[in-house]
Amino acid sequence: MSHTPLPSDGPLRPHTYDGIEEFDHRLPNWWLFTLYGAIVFSVLYWILGFQMELASTxxxxxxxxxxxxxxxxxxxxxxxxxxxxxxxxxxxxxxxxxxxxxxxxxxxxxxxxxxxxxxxxxxxxxxxxxxxxxxxxxxxxxxxxxxxxxxxxxxxxxxxxxxxxxxxxxxxxxx
Ligand code: HEC
Missing domain, CATH: 1.10.760.10 (Cytochrome c-like domain)
Structure with a gap:
């Protein structure tokens, strides 16, 4: 199966699995936001909960x-x-x-x-x-x-x- 990329689709990643190809798109901002948010939360949770023992285990x-x-x-x-x-x-x-x-x-x-x-x-x-x-x-x-x-x-x-x-x-x- 061949795919003709449209100019708006961006560059393709250089691999094909079972005929499936992937665009090399940037991760959406909302997704990055939840990732970084979770990281910040875990650090704060660790400091407050385990280092300062404000929360009970x-x-x-x-x-x-x-x-x-x-x-x-x-x-x-x-x-x-x-x-x-x-x-x-x-x-x-x-x-x-x-x-x-x-x-x-x-x-x-x-x-x-x-x-x-x-x-x-x-x-x-x-x-x-x-x-x-x-x-x-x-x-x-x-x-x-x-x-x-x-x-x-x-x-x-x-x-x-x-x-x-x-x-x-x-x-x-x-x-
Ligand atoms: C109208 C007065 C009065 C009220 C109200 C009263 N008591 Fe008494 N209480 C006494 C008297 C007088 C004695 C001593 C009884 C005796 O000499 O055998 C006593 C004895 C006791 C004893 C036994 C003390 C001992 O040395 O063995 C306890 C315990 C006690 N009262 C608890 C209470 C509780 C709890 C209440 C409320 C729910 C209460 N009393 C309300 C007059 C009162």
Whole structure:
């Protein structure tokens, strides 16, 4: 097969594959733009992401997501145990939710700083009813009506009691 080049087609490259010939055209600008753009992007990404560590690496992002999922699962499963409550007591989102509940319902008797008033101090190491996380959780749930500590189980539900317990524990060093 023969091809008669038109003057506008430009020069032909000096090879033929299966009868196919190629013009020696310049690459289009949009194509070059994406190529150089990708190169510039990769250099900036490398500097910002890996040298200055502004972005988290995929491993860190994965670990972070897995940690969040674990905590969410622990919170939503309704399961409470000392390790889960200690873990939640280091988690900002849970602590903040617990802080809001505490400020609204508990601070009137226990003081906003947990220092104690009508109800006892909750940030010292003295516990009337036991200082293990599940003991605190259980005590808040059932209350001590004869001493003036209301029963919060039916009012708050398990999740909110878990959050407020985590908030109280956040004032104590984790084991
Ligand atoms: C009307 C006052 C009052 C309110 C409101 C109140 N408490 Fe209490 N709380 C008490 C009293 C009084 C005690 C002490 C009970 C006892 O002597 O057995 C107590 C005891 C406790 C204890 C056990 C402390 C220990 O040393 O074992 C915890 C934990 C606790 N409260 C948490 C809470 C939380 C969380 C809230 C809010 C959801 C709350 N309280 C709201 C009065 C209150």
């Amino acid at each position: 995929p491993e860190e992002a994965l670990l972070e997501t897995m940690r969040e999922n674990q905590l969410a699962a622990a919170r939503n499963s309704g399961e409470v145990s000392d390790p889960i409550l200690w873990k939640l007591s280091r988690e900002t989102q849970t602590i903040e939710a617990g802080r809001a509940t505490f400020a609204a319902l508990c601070a009137s008797c226990h003081q906003p700083d947990l220092g104690g008033g009508i109800g006892p101090n909750l940030k010292d190491t003295v516990w009337i009813h036991g200082g293990q996380p599940i003991q605190i959780h259980a005590l808040i749930t059932r209350g001590v009506l004869e001493k003036g500590m209301p029963t919060w189980g039916p009012v708050l539900g398990q999740n909110k009691i878990t959050e407020v317990t985590a908030f109280i524990l956040s004032h104590h060093p984790a084991p």
